[in-house]
Amino acid sequence: MALAVAVTPFLWFQKDTNANHFSGHIPVDPRLYHDHQRTDHKQRPEKEIQPSSDVTPSGNSWAFSTIQAYPDLGLDHLGDEAIEFNSNNIQAMIRLKLEFIIQARLTRARKQRRKMEDDFVFHGHSFEGKPRPLFVTLSVPGGGLGNYMFMVATLVGVARKNNRIPILMYPDHRANYFEGLALEVTAETNLYPNRNLTDDDLMFEAACSWYLNDTANLSTTKFANRTVALRGYLQSFMYFDEFREEIRTMFTFKEHTLNAAKDAILQGIQGLDNTSTALHNQTKVPTLVGIHVRRGDILHDPHKAHGQTPATEQYLLRTALRYQRKYAPVLFIVISNDIAYCREVFVDDHFVFISGTPLEVDMAIMTLMDQMIMSVGSYSFWGAYLNGQATDISYFRDWPRPGSDLARITNKSEYFLPSWHGRI
Numbered sequence: 001m002a003l004a005v006a007v008t009p010f011l012w013f014q015k016d017t018n019a020n021h022f023s024g025h026i027p028v029d030p031r032l033y034h035d036h037q038r039t040d041h042k043q044r045p046e047k048e049i050q051p052s053s054d055v056t057p058s059g060n061s062w063a064f065s066t067i068q069a070y071p072d073l074g075l076d077h078l079g080d081e082a083i084e085f086n087s088n089n090i091q092a093m094i095r096l097k098l099e100f101i102i103q104a105r106l107t108r109a110r111k112q113r114r115k116m117e118d119d120f121v122f123h124g125h126s127f128e129g130k131p132r133p134l135f136v137t138l139s140v141p142g143g144g145l146g147n148y149m150f151m152v153a154t155l156v157g158v159a160r161k162n163n164r165i166p167i168l169m170y171p172d173h174r175a176n177y178f179e180g181l182a183l184e185v186t187a188e189t190n191l192y193p194n195r196n197l198t199d200d201d202l203m204f205e206a207a208c209s210w211y212l213n214d215t216a217n218l219s220t221t222k223f224a225n226r227t228v229a230l231r232g233y234l235q236s237f238m239y240f241d242e243f244r245e246e247i248r249t250m251f252t253f254k255e256h257t258l259n260a261a262k263d264a265i266l267q268g269i270q271g272l273d274n275t276s277t278a279l280h281n282q283t284k285v286p287t288l289v290g291i292h293v294r295r296g297d298i299l300h301d302p303h304k305a306h307g308q309t310p311a312t313e314q315y316l317l318r319t320a321l322r323y324q325r326k327y328a329p330v331l332f333i334v335i336s337n338d339i340a341y342c343r344e345v346f347v348d349d350h351f352v353f354i355s356g357t358p359l360e361v362d363m364a365i366m367t368l369m370d371q372m373i374m375s376v377g378s379y380s381f382w383g384a385y386l387n388g389q390a391t392d393i394s395y396f397r398d399w400p401r402p403g404s405d406l407a408r409i410t411n412k413s414e415y416f417l418p419s420w421h422g423r424i
Contacts, residue, residue, distance in 0.1 A: 086280075087280065090279055090285055091270060093285050094265075094269065094285060094288070095266055098262045098265065098266075101389065102258045102368075105258070105388070106258070108180070108249045108252070109180030109249050110180070112180045112249045112250060113179060113180050113181070116180075116183065116250075120184040121165060121184065122184060122190055134164045134165070135227040136158050136159040136167070136218075137167050137168060137191060137227070137229045138151055138152075138155055138168060138170075138229065138231075139169075139197070139202055139229040139230065141170065141172055143233070144378070145177075145379060145382075146379035146380075147233060148172065149378070150233060150234055150378055151230070151233070153250075153251075154236075154239040155183075155234075156183075157216075157239045157240025157241075157243055158218070160243050162219065165184075166183055167184050167185075167191070168184070168186075169185070169188045169229075171185050176254075177253060177254060178250065178253060179252045179254050179255065180249045180252045181251065191227050192227070197229060201226075201228070201229050202229050203218075203223065203231065204231050205230075205231070205232030207408075207411075208232065208234075208409050209233070209236060209409065210409065210410075210411045211236040211238040215234075215239070216238070235378060235415060236414040236415060237414070238414050248385070248388060251386055253367070257360050257364050258364050258368075260361045260364070261357075261361050261362075261367075262368065264354050264365060265288070265352075265368065271352070272352065276331070276349045277329075277350075278349070286329040286330055287327040287370045288331055288368075289323045289330050289331070289332050289371045289372070289373060290334075290365065290366045290369035290383070290387075291333070291334045291346075291375075292335050292373070292379075292383055293311065293316065293334065293337075293342050293375050294310060294376050294377045294379065294380055295310050295336065295337060295338035295341060296338060298376070298377070306405050306406050307400040307404025307405050307406025307407050308377075308400065309376070309398065309400065309401040310375065310376060311376055311399070312396070315398075315423060315424055316346075316373070317345065318423070319373050320332060320373065322394075322423075323371060323373065323392070327370075327392075330350055332346065333352050333365060333369060334346060334353045334354065336353075339353050339354075339355045363386075366386075367388075369390060370389060370390060371391070372387055372390045372392075372393045372394070373394050374395040374396065375395075376395075376396055376399040380395070381415075381416075384420070385417070392421070393417075393419070394423050395416055395423070396423070396424070397422035397424050398424055
């Protein structure tokens with residue numbers, strides 16, 4: 001699919017001397033002025049974030065280490081006292097940082113894939129005269145990419161927690177997106193010899209985004225000594241988060257996908273070369289902040305009637321401004337299924353719009369960002385969850401629509417990680 005990356009002129013943050021102005025160099029968008037710092041809602045206490053091996057130095061520390069490690073860049077003439085970054089140097093440093101993250105992830109993912117393949121039980125093995133191991137499987141994995149990932153992550157998490165073997169009864173093409181994912185696929189008859197799968201073999205969820213203790217702890221259920229097939233959306237991080245590094249590594253995208261994501265980011269930044277203040281007169285490498293904007297089908301029934309609601313323009317602008325103030329200089333990388341809408345909302349020379357890329361490349365882009373602004377939906381969740389270096393992740397707090405059917409079957413405290421920030 002052809003890649004198209006668009007950038008916008010400098011329109012949003014205009015020079016102004018009136019009262020609607022923060023200290024420093026970032027004026028306030030008039031749409032945000034009256035309540036840009038609302039504190040009338042309580043935030044959940046943040047869990048201590050353990051740094052992942054994806055984490056790279058930021059700002060000048062990354063610049064200095066880059067200069068020392070890559071003398072072929074021709075940057076070694078720059079001293080430690082004051083670096084005058086030009087656009088080419090900044091882009092070279094961003095490229096190297098992305099390549100560092102990608103190679104570190106792929107190395108871990110390939111090692112994990114080999115381990116998972118070594119654990120296959122039906123390839124060349126026979127259980128004749130031997131006790132059969134206990135398995136956890138999925139009845140029917142389906143839905144979009146984010147839904148599929150929740151089901152597979154919960155499958156692996158429940159299996160690990162109960163010392164069982166995770167296995168699938170049906171192949172799914174989306175497994176081919178990931179370098180670290182190697183779950184064995186076997187026939188239903190191998191798991192249920194001499195009979196068909198019945199409802200009595202299924203563990204049903206109580207609601208799509210609620211944690212069910214019986215699902216996580218099979219020893220207290222009728223499946224204590226039986227193979228179980230999980231059925232449902234299974235969308236709670238509590239099923240798998242204690243195995244976070246394994247889940248992240250398992251869902252490492254293929255090398256060609258990560259490289260396509262890197263190229264899309266760099267092509268977008270290159271398009272900003274002659275316009276963006278984020279690439280000129282700086283003393284450190286800009287922070288890359290991903291913004292995911294989900295719209296499309298959720299704007300219409302039956303999704304809208306069920307309780308789906310898009311992140312508001314107010315949330316998107318206010319949160320972007322918050323990150324602009326906190327992490328300046330910033331480059332925002334925008335991923336959406338409605339880029340035309342995003343171009344109307346974000347009018348500033350700090351925004352790069354990604355379009356024409358496959359959905360797996362878009363998610364891979366989100367996982368490479370320094371920080372992340374989510375919108376709504378499971379796709380947005382996984383773009384943030386798989387990001388090993390972001391320490392400041394925001395989500396739209398008013399999803400699902402309050403009082404809706406979807407809100408009644410969604411426990412947000414068991415869906416969003418405690419370290420993420422709910423904002424409006």
